[in-house]
Amino acid sequence: MRILGIDPGIGICGFGLINTSGLNQFEVLDFGAVTTKVDAPMPFRLKELYDSLLEVLEQTKPEVVAVEKLFFSKNITTGIAVAEARGVVLLTAEQNGLPVYEYSPNEIKKALTGYGAATKSQMQEMVRVTLGLKEKPKPDDAADALAAAITCAYLYRTGKNDEYKFSNNRGRNYMI
Numbered sequence: 001m002r003i004l005g006i007d008p009g010i011g012i013c014g015f016g017l018i019n020t021s022g023l024n025q026f027e028v029l030d031f032g033a034v035t036t037k038v039d040a041p042m043p044f045r046l047k048e049l050y051d052s053l054l055e056v057l058e059q060t061k062p063e064v065v066a067v068e069k070l071f072f073s074k075n076i077t078t079g080i081a082v083a084e085a086r087g088v089v090l091l092t093a094e095q096n097g098l099p100v101y102e103y104s105p106n107e108i109k110k111a112l113t114g115y116g117a118a119t120k121s122q123m124q125e126m127v128r129v130t131l132g133l134k135e136k137p138k139p140d141d142a143a144d145a146l147a148a149a150i151t152c153a154y155l156y157r158t159g160k161n162d163e164y165k166f167s168n169n170r171g172r173n174y175m176i
Contacts, residue, residue: 001156002029004062005149007141008070008086010045011038013053014141017060018131020153028131030060031142042081046088053092065093066152068144069104101152111151123147
C-alpha cells in the first residue's frame with residue numbers, strides 16, 4: 001500500500017511517501033517539502049500550495065493520505081495559517097478521491113515511540129530507524145510527514161484506522 005503522509009504548513013508543507021507490504025516492511029519512495037513565497041498574499045500562497053500538492057499526488061500516486069491534525073500552540077496567527085493550509089491538503093486529497101486519515105501529534109508520537117510526549121529528535125530517530133535510512137530525513141517537516149504515513153500503516157495493521165478516517169459528505173466507505 002502506498003501511503004502519502006503530509007505535515008501541513010503554509011510556508012513549508014512536508015510530504016513523505018512510503019510503500020508497505022507485510023508486517024513492519026517499509027520502503028521510502030519519496031519525501032520532501034512544498035514551500036510557498038513568504039511575502040506573497042495568502043490567497044496566492046494557498047493556490048501555490050494547492051498546485052504543488054496536485055503535482056505531488058500526480059508524481060507519487062498514493063492510495064491513501066495520512067495527515068497530521070492541527071495542534072494549536074500559543075501563536076494563534078500561525079495556527080490559523082496552518083489550518084488554512086490543512087484545508088487545502090484535505091480538499092486536494094478529496095478531489096483526487098483519496099481516503100484521508102488524520103492523527104494528532106501525540107497519536108503519531110505514541111505509534112512510533114510508545115510515548116505521546118516524545119521529543120522531535122526522538123521522533124526523527126524513530127523515523128530513520130523504522131525506514132532503514134542512513135540519516136534523519138530533512139527537512140523536519142518531511143520527517144513529520146513520514147511519521148504520519150508510518151502511523152497510518154501501523155494502525156491499518158491493527159484494524160484501528162477506521163476511527164481516524166476523515167468522514168466526507170458523499171457517504172463513501174473507504175477501505176484500505
